[in-house]
Amino acid sequence: MTDIIDGRRPPPQLFRDLRTSAGGLGAREAARRLTVYGPNELSRRRGRSWVAELLAQFTQPLAVLLMVAAALAWLGGTPELAIAVVAVILLNAGFAFVQERQAERAVEALAAYLPATARAVRDGVLAEVPARDLVPGDVIEIAEGDRICADARLIDGALSVDLSALNGESVPAGRAADAELAPGPLLEARELVFSGTECVGGQGLAVVTHTGMHTEIGRIAALSQRGRTEPSPLEKQVRRATWIIAIAAVAAGAAFLPIGVVAGLGWAAAISFSIGLIVANVPEGLLPTITLALAVGVRELARGGAVVKRLSAVETLGSTTVICTDKTGTLTENRMRVTRVWLPGADLEPDDPRAGPLVEAAARCTTAHDSGDPTELALLRVATTVDPAERDGERRALYAFDARLKRMSTLDGRCVHTKGALESVLPLCTRVRTAGGAMQPLSDHVRADLSDAMGRYSAAGLRVLAVASRAVTTTPADRDAAECDLTLLGLIAMVDPPRAGVADAVAAAHHAGIRIHVITGDYGPTAAEIARQVGIGLDGPRIVTGDQLEQMTEAELDALLGAPGEIVFARSSPEGKLRICEALRAAGQIVAMTGDGVNDAPALRHADIGVAMGRSGTDVAREAATMVLTDDNFATIVQAVDAGRRVFDNVRKFVLYIFAHAVPEVIPFLIFALSGGAVPLPLTVLQILAIDLGTETLPALALGRERAEPGLMDRPPRSPRDGVIDRRLLLRAWGLLGIVSAALVTAGFFWTLSRDDYRAATTMTFAGIVACQIGTAFAARTDRASLRSIGVFSNRLLLAGIVFELSFAAALIYVPPLQTIFGTAALDPAELAFLLPFPLIVWAADELVRWRSRRGGTFDSGRRTATA
Numbered sequence: 001m002t003d004i005i006d007g008r009r010p011p012p013q014l015f016r017d018l019r020t021s022a023g024g025l026g027a028r029e030a031a032r033r034l035t036v037y038g039p040n041e042l043s044r045r046r047g048r049s050w051v052a053e054l055l056a057q058f059t060q061p062l063a064v065l066l067m068v069a070a071a072l073a074w075l076g077g078t079p080e081l082a083i084a085v086v087a088v089i090l091l092n093a094g095f096a097f098v099q100e101r102q103a104e105r106a107v108e109a110l111a112a113y114l115p116a117t118a119r120a121v122r123d124g125v126l127a128e129v130p131a132r133d134l135v136p137g138d139v140i141e142i143a144e145g146d147r148i149c150a151d152a153r154l155i156d157g158a159l160s161v162d163l164s165a166l167n168g169e170s171v172p173a174g175r176a177a178d179a180e181l182a183p184g185p186l187l188e189a190r191e192l193v194f195s196g197t198e199c200v201g202g203q204g205l206a207v208v209t210h211t212g213m214h215t216e217i218g219r220i221a222a223l224s225q226r227g228r229t230e231p232s233p234l235e236k237q238v239r240r241a242t243w244i245i246a247i248a249a250v251a252a253g254a255a256f257l258p259i260g261v262v263a264g265l266g267w268a269a270a271i272s273f274s275i276g277l278i279v280a281n282v283p284e285g286l287l288p289t290i291t292l293a294l295a296v297g298v299r300e301l302a303r304g305g306a307v308v309k310r311l312s313a314v315e316t317l318g319s320t321t322v323i324c325t326d327k328t329g330t331l332t333e334n335r336m337r338v339t340r341v342w343l344p345g346a347d348l349e350p351d352d353p354r355a356g357p358l359v360e361a362a363a364r365c366t367t368a369h370d371s372g373d374p375t376e377l378a379l380l381r382v383a384t385t386v387d388p389a390e391r392d393g394e395r396r397a398l399y400a401f402d403a404r405l406k407r408m409s410t411l412d413g414r415c416v417h418t419k420g421a422l423e424s425v426l427p428l429c430t431r432v433r434t435a436g437g438a439m440q441p442l443s444d445h446v447r448a449d450l451s452d453a454m455g456r457y458s459a460a461g462l463r464v465l466a467v468a469s470r471a472v473t474t475t476p477a478d479r480d481a482a483e484c485d486l487t488l489l490g491l492i493a494m495v496d497p498p499r500a501g502v503a504d505a506v507a508a509a510h511h512a513g514i515r516i517h518v519i520t521g522d523y524g525p526t527a528a529e530i531a532r533q534v535g536i537g538l539d540g541p542r543i544v545t546g547d548q549l550e551q552m553t554e555a556e557l558d559a560l561l562g563a564p565g566e567i568v569f570a571r572s573s574p575e576g577k578l579r580i581c582e583a584l585r586a587a588g589q590i591v592a593m594t595g596d597g598v599n600d601a602p603a604l605r606h607a608d609i610g611v612a613m614g615r616s617g618t619d620v621a622r623e624a625a626t627m628v629l630t631d632d633n634f635a636t637i638v639q640a641v642d643a644g645r646r647v648f649d650n651v652r653k654f655v656l657y658i659f660a661h662a663v664p665e666v667i668p669f670l671i672f673a674l675s676g677g678a679v680p681l682p683l684t685v686l687q688i689l690a691i692d693l694g695t696e697t698l699p700a701l702a703l704g705r706e707r708a709e710p711g712l713m714d715r716p717p718r719s720p721r722d723g724v725i726d727r728r729l730l731l732r733a734w735g736l737l738g739i740v741s742a743a744l745v746t747a748g749f750f751w752t753l754s755r756d757d758y759r760a761a762t763t764m765t766f767a768g769i770v771a772c773q774i775g776t777a778f779a780a781r782t783d784r785a786s787l788r789s790i791g792v793f794s795n796r797l798l799l800a801g802i803v804f805e806l807s808f809a810a811a812l813i814y815v816p817p818l819q820t821i822f823g824t825a826a827l828d829p830a831e832l833a834f835l836l837p838f839p840l841i842v843w844a845a846d847e848l849v850r851w852r853s854r855r856g857g858t859f860d861s862g863r864r865t866a867t868a
């Protein structure tokens, strides 16, 4: 039915069509309509069906490579191997499919964390309701910073809206309730607003005409065409590494063929062994495992209060080098309380009767009711004589708070009231009212007194508002005419204490080599004092005002930001924020930047990690941000950095583990090749496959869930240029863990060959590799710290994975049908006893090297502190 509603009719007719009124709907009627019209949301793009997604797994290049191998095995006369390879392909495709689905779901579930609400009149009161519950006929309030969430017709007020989501037009368009009804394209109708667009200015009431898929945006289905997301740098790196390893595996397999034949293996055996080498060493499971690790990171972050919108943000967070934070509400509680009042010649408690006129004037110059701007709520709390409803009744004009002007004014009855930053209000004043009520010119003496008071309050971290007023006889024509020739009444100072936990978070960030700059709209010395209280810029932060910043050349700004120390950018503008962000990024820094206003959106988009506030910020800022803090708390940013680092570390852990087994697998084959076949092959093809695709899998996954190791936040940030797979990792995997394992495994093979038969010897190689990998798994759990520091048994998943690994291996060795397939033989107690120390030796070797590197300070020397 909503399809036939024409939103372009005059409000009275529209109300009739929609069976509603300017007073909105009742809650019961709204609930009834919700069942009729359905929720106000766009049905999700029908993604590829799961069948298509599963099939896509089989057309991945690596899967195709394995299929070629299977075909070769079949043609080469080893159908068992062909079947095994096909099984590998199937298993792997299924595994990747499940992991990718899980990752997708984790990201989709995040939508639930992002508050999407609207303000609708229900049962006569304006209330916050979930956007999805809006129905046609609802009357909603739209204000600056809101994302409009239904198609509606304005019935009161005027707005400026950004329609770019619908028509690509970046210049905001004006919308007004009383606009002339003119024929023309729907999107240009000046009385209508549309779902998916953003209000960038003004305020108004509108009646909802269409919701959900019936809206214009639903029709265009613009939102549903969310493109495939870019692979993250980490994914790109891993994809590249996967290819390099796959090529190496194919080359090794190809090289083995002639060697095997010359060594007397016969063509069929040589082919099957080289195919085995290829299949075992192509790391086909790596990428989906990493995607899953990132998705798990995303989910954990969301639980901790930080909703990130793309997987790749997790790794970017981990390499953050600079945090640019605002002050009010992020570092502080955003709970203001008036503590001092200054009148010319008097510094008073707020409840002093002499402060009455000043406090009342300030409270008249507000728009807040029970909720709203905390600054205004604080004023209303001390001015008990001002009732918000009465105030609104007497209001004849409102010149809203402008973040650029840093002041606001109202015309109530016959009086203009202005409040704002002192430097913004003072130039508008021509005289001052003394504590005794007399008018005086703004003498040098008064000015000196003012600046004294300002200095005193700001040094204590107090936020200061100047208040002025003037009686008028005629209604001023505009803002400029209203805001002139004012009488300064005095100053109001309020506290906004730092949030609990922020000081610790700042210390943690410094420890982790992260610098913090404050970019605030507030007065410099006030912001500097708050910064000092939470530990930012302890060596005396530099204060740079918006004007100073504007006058700086790019080179000067670069020099300022390049110098050590932390900076308080006070009285900042949105353009200034963007400039700071760009300068930092150009210098190679990874920048996390907070913001909450409409004007902050460009800076949030430009930062590596744009951080918006879930509670207090605007929808526009949330839209532009990469990360939304559901608790608005600075400490959560630092926790997110910690989580980002941990996820990255864990990815390295399982890469290390998976890479380590290559050496004990390849060395025996080298021995065979170099001996010209005199030493038989120490490991069969199916045994290699059983390790790489069976016993390894679960412990590797468990390493991806490892908790952070101590010292994670004591290191300087990782350079984003450092690959996940670097020289140090390869040296440790191949040069240390791999070589030690290979030595043990080879010893086991020869020892068994000397006392038992060939089958038992290959079984010993197999079991030896499994045993060594258990040691490797424990070694891989930490990158630098000792195992003891994180607790030997603290990763339950890994213990379960190892139990699985051992059971799987035992089945292969002792269950007769499996013995036949895998060419194994039961090991006797002496042989088992021989294996027993393997895990310990591998782990101890790595532990020793880690201990040495900790003592040698190879890690400490890389450490630097932010403020140093």
Ligand SMILES: Nc1ncnc2c1ncn2[C@@H]1O[C@H](COP(=O)(O)OP(=O)(O)OP(=O)(O)O)[C@@H](O)[C@H]1O
Residues within 6 Å of the ligand: 326, 327, 328, 329, 373, 375, 376, 401, 403, 406, 407, 408, 419, 420, 421, 422, 463, 464, 465, 519, 520, 521, 522, 523
């Ligand atoms: N409701 C208001 N009415 C009048 N003036 C205000 C009001 N709120 C803030 N101001 C003035 O504008 C200045 C800047 O405020 P703004 O809200 O832009 O920044 P902030 O909230 O202090 O800082 P941050 O950017 O860290 O959140 C304040 O220092 C104050 O002087």
